Amino acid sequence: MMVPVRCFTCGNVVGEHWEEFKTRAKEGDEDPETVLDELGVERHCCRRMLVSHKDLVDIVAPYQ
Amino acid sequence: MQDYEVEFVERGDREARFLVRDITPAFANGIRRAMIADVPTFSVDELRVVENSSVMFDEQIGLRLGLVPLTTPVDEFEVGDTVTLSLDVQGPGREESTETVTAYSGDIVTSDPMVEPADENIPIIDLKPGQRLELEADAVLDRGREHAKHQGGVAVGYRHLQRVEVVGEKGEFEDDEPHILRGVIEEQEAAHASAGSGGEPRNGELVPTEAFDHDLTNRYPGKDLEVVDVPNAFVFHVETDGSLSVDELVTRAVDSLRGRAEELRDAVQL
Amino acid sequence: MSYKCSRCKRDVELDEYGGVRCPYCGHRVLLKERSRDIKDVDVE
Numbered sequence: 001m002m003v004p005v006r007c008f009t010c011g012n013v014v015g016e017h018w019e020e021f022k023t024r025a026k027e028g029d030e031d032p033e034t035v036l037d038e039l040g041v042e043r044h045c046c047r048r049m050l051v052s053h054k055d056l057v058d059i060v061a062p063y064q
Numbered sequence: 065m066q067d068y069e070v071e072f073v074e075r076g077d078r079e080a081r082f083l084v085r086d087i088t089p090a091f092a093n094g095i096r097r098a099m100i101a102d103v104p105t106f107s108v109d110e111l112r113v114v115e116n117s118s119v120m121f122d123e124q125i126g127l128r129l130g131l132v133p134l135t136t137p138v139d140e141f142e143v144g145d146t147v148t149l150s151l152d153v154q155g156p157g158r159e160e161s162t163e164t165v166t167a168y169s170g171d172i173v174t175s176d177p178m179v180e181p182a183d184e185n186i187p188i189i190d191l192k193p194g195q196r197l198e199l200e201a202d203a204v205l206d207r208g209r210e211h212a213k214h215q216g217g218v219a220v221g222y223r224h225l226q227r228v229e230v231v232g233e234k235g236e237f238e239d240d241e242p243h244i245l246r247g248v249i250e251e252q253e254a255a256h257a258s259a260g261s262g263g264e265p266r267n268g269e270l271v272p273t274e275a276f277d278h279d280l281t282n283r284y285p286g287k288d289l290e291v292v293d294v295p296n297a298f299v300f301h302v303e304t305d306g307s308l309s310v311d312e313l314v315t316r317a318v319d320s321l322r323g324r325a326e327e328l329r330d331a332v333q334l
Numbered sequence: 335m336s337y338k339c340s341r342c343k344r345d346v347e348l349d350e351y352g353g354v355r356c357p358y359c360g361h362r363v364l365l366k367e368r369s370r371d372i373k374d375v376d377v378e
Contacts, residue, residue, distance in 0.1 A: 001119075001120065001124075002120070002128070002187055002188070002189060002190065003187060005128050005131035005132060005186055006131050006305075010218060010219045011212065011215060011218045011219075011305065012218050012219065012303070012305070013131075013133060013182075013183055013186065013218075013305055013306065015169075015183075015185075015186035015187060016183040016185050016186050017185075018187060019185060019187065020185075043219070055190075057119055057164075057189075057190040058164075058190075060119050061119055061192045063119075108377055109376075109377050110374065110375070110376060110377060111373075111374070111375040111377060112372050112373070112374055112375075113372065113373045113374075113375060114372050116368075117368075122373055122375045123375055123377075126375045126376075126377040127377060127378075129377065130377040211378075
């Protein structure tokens with residue numbers, strides 16, 4: 001579905017950084033590690049939120 | 065009233081680290097808990113959904129809106145006060161070339177400019193052609209102990225300040241294993257430290273362990289070390305979600321603690 | 335109750351005698367439309 005607004009573990013707001021992370025690391029060819037460092041997503045609990053996320057809205061859209 | 069010595073190691077709007085001396089562990093923990101559970105912040109608590117033809121249920125949208133941090137001005141509101149927000153976003157029309165329109169936290173319109181989303185780029189929901197989200201929301205001021213969405217502090221914690229003492233030279237044939245340490249150290253035998261990237265070593269200086277990659281052997285090569293906790297000195301790490309600044313969060317937490325201590329004193333007075 | 339036929343997409347009013355069936359095309363799959371009321375949601 002959509003990116004989580006906050007980190008499940010610590011409650012830090014991670015949704016804010018998703019679009020930039022997506023364009024730079026997922027669609028672009030930058031190293032996810034350096035992108036996350038530059039975005040200030042420091043802890044590994046917040047990092048996994050972005051690294052492991054997949055947008056599914058496009059996939060479920062035809063069924064509503 | 066007793067004064068306490070507070071020294072900042074790192075200070076930003078949303079993240080800070082500071083050292084407090086001469087406080088008991090109980091008091092340090094009291095401040096930490098007050099920061100998490102006692103400082104009220106605004107958060108969306110009720111929705112009136114006019115139209116929602118998106119792929120998510122009303123309740124899911126509500127949950128996401130509740131987690132968006134809202135700026136909370138100090139001393140302007142009381143716990144239980146509400147501010148009305150609204151959101152109205154439509155999917156792309158036929159003449160638009162894009163496939164989706166995303167509703168962001170920045171699209172939320174507020175009735176009171178003092179209470180607005182602290183971050184503007186949080187995606188709420190993607191809308192396809194023909195889909196629309198229109199709603200009104202009430203943000204309520206409440207405390208973290210009522211619901212985690214009202215917590216202003218994120219990853220709030222503290223560690224003992226640690227003192228590093230050089231007790232001698234390392235033996236010639238000893239292993240050079242790394243000596244990992246996290247937190248902030250107070251340099252005692254600075255004469256034996258090597259500067260590295262952590263700045264010129266001086267006695268009594270506070271050095272965050274990131275300065276030498278958390279490895280004491282980088283800072284004190286070839287030395288035999290002893291690390292001790294400095295009694296009653298605590299290094300706090302405070303982050304906020306943006307609803308308050310670190311300064312506001314900490315001072316309001318301490319105020320609430322003092323308020324309760326005074327209440328207790330008055331209650332037990334003969 | 336307002337429903338919509340899933341085949342011909344026309345609005346259908348159901349009564350207790352007609353059974354579940356679209357009166358226009360005879361299709362038996364009907365979709366319930368969302369009410370136009372404003373819905374109150376408690377965020378938990």
